[in-house]
Amino acid sequence: MADAVLFEARADGIAIITLNRPEVRNALGREIREGLAAAWARFEQDSALRVAILTGAGDKAFCAGGDLKEMVETGMAVPPRDFYALPYDTIELSKPTIAAVNGVAFAGGWMIAQACDLCVASTTARFAITEVKVGRGSPWASPLIHMIPQRIMMEIILTGKPITAQRAYEIGLVNRLAEPAALLEAALALAAEIIDGAPLSVKAGRETVMLATEMGRAAALQAARAAAETLYRSDDAQEGPRAFAEKRPPAWTGR
Numbered sequence: 001m002a003d004a005v006l007f008e009a010r011a012d013g014i015a016i017i018t019l020n021r022p023e024v025r026n027a028l029g030r031e032i033r034e035g036l037a038a039a040w041a042r043f044e045q046d047s048a049l050r051v052a053i054l055t056g057a058g059d060k061a062f063c064a065g066g067d068l069k070e071m072v073e074t075g076m077a078v079p080p081r082d083f084y085a086l087p088y089d090t091i092e093l094s095k096p097t098i099a100a101v102n103g104v105a106f107a108g109g110w111m112i113a114q115a116c117d118l119c120v121a122s123t124t125a126r127f128a129i130t131e132v133k134v135g136r137g138s139p140w141a142s143p144l145i146h147m148i149p150q151r152i153m154m155e156i157i158l159t160g161k162p163i164t165a166q167r168a169y170e171i172g173l174v175n176r177l178a179e180p181a182a183l184l185e186a187a188l189a190l191a192a193e194i195i196d197g198a199p200l201s202v203k204a205g206r207e208t209v210m211l212a213t214e215m216g217r218a219a220a221l222q223a224a225r226a227a228a229e230t231l232y233r234s235d236d237a238q239e240g241p242r243a244f245a246e247k248r249p250p251a252w253t254g255r
Helices: 030-045 068-074 108-115 139-146 150-159 165-171 180-195 199-214 217-232 235-245
Strands: 005-009 014-019 051-056 061-063 097-101 104-106 118-122 126-128 176-178
Touching: 005 030, 014 030, 014 180, 051 061, 051 108, 051 180, 061 097, 061 108, 097 108, 097 180, 104 108, 108 126, 108 139, 118 165, 118 180, 126 165, 139 150, 165 176, 176 180, 199 217, 199 235, 217 235
Parallel strands: 014 051, 051 097, 061 104, 097 118, 104 126, 118 176
Antiparallel strands: 005 014
């Protein structure tokens, strides 16, 4: 991973993953791609970590997208399927992720922010799917239809023009806005709210959202009930009501 991607494992169960090439606007060159893949694997494998925050170093760019110079040098046509480490897509993750977008999130930068479960953005951030400007494609944007209205998605992809953080918030791409200096604090606060919940409930809740996104109503209901079976039979399912009745904070064990 070296220093292209920084990894901080906090005692509170939050991992902070930072793209650390601000001099190239955190573009997705080889070092960052390899570092990001290693960081996601480390997060998934560490049972003490429950939520990951992905951000970029500097105040100008979260991630400016793919390394176009590298694409020219290698003559890249269709990117390999595993070229980018995308949460829940090209890599398997079972825990929630939050994008903390601190500057431009263009092309591949939008892609990795979109792949995260939640998004907190600086008020100065900007988002764009710029592939039409350089003759490339954005097939990875197809799940966006489950996040924003079709005609807004169409305009964003066909024009390649950036939208502001405020606009991204208005259309539902961004969960929360924060002033630049308070961005990480806002992302940490959101992560802490998730960690307050029972681990198995959070896992089942995330699965329910994804099932509802990918299936029809009846099939999603049936699959979500099956996903919740383990949760209902867990120790934590007894601890939660007990703690409520005893007027104390629950002691989650994840079992």
